[in-house]
Amino acid sequence: MGFDNSHFTIDWENRHAICPNGRRSTVWRETTSHRGTPVTRVKFAERHCTLCPLREHCTTSAVGRGLTLRPRAEHEILQQIRPGQQTEEWYERCHQRAGVEGTIGQAVHAFEMRRSRYWGLARTHLHHLLTTTAINMVRTHDQAATGRLARRLGLTTFSRADGPHQPQPR
Structure with a gap:
């Protein structure tokens, strides 16, 4: 190094x-x-x-x-x-954040959440609620089918540090 x-x-x-x-x-x-x-x-x-x-x-x-x-x-x-970034506590905090960022990445890329397609806070809020529900349904289905969350759902490399994931055939 x-x-x-x-x-x-x-x-x-x-x-x-x-x-x-x-x-x-x-x-x-x-x-x-x-x-x-x-x-x-x-x-x-x-x-x-x-x-x-x-x-x-x-x-x-x-x-x-x-x-x-x-x-x-x-x-x-x-x-x-x-120096504090080399500690186990820091690693645990980043591990939690990686999961959240994976969810946000999935919302942006798979569900087009970067921009609202509606005008007004009420419609935009409803769109966010429905998209969140859709994300949860997709993740629940995928986890039930494979036993783990698949890479295509936006988990970052850091959040997968606990071991390699091999997607199961559907």
Whole structure:
């Protein structure tokens, strides 16, 4: 596994970063991402990266390592939160969320829930209730027929992490 942003020392006041091998960045540029959000682009010199003994763990770039950093406040919060993402508790929370996102994905893709086909809250609400009922009926039928929820119903890869699923012939 390579070096991510957490392996670099970021000096926000002096506007530079230090790599795991102790080299200082040569470029610090505040700009925006392709989505229009503010980011800081940091580059390391090609001459340092080319001869670096840690290169194989750091970059495959021919022109030196680059980092893209979020704004300082966001970056620091992420650095504090990420170690907790390796815990069993975090995994359990994500496992629950994956099931919910599978249901939402099914509603959007199989039942066209991205946009309402009706005007007015009352009709849209009725459409949502009927679609939810249809999703429940399809899932109940599929679970009764196969013993598990099938992949075609929108379960994410993460929610299927407990083992491979082989659909049963109908």
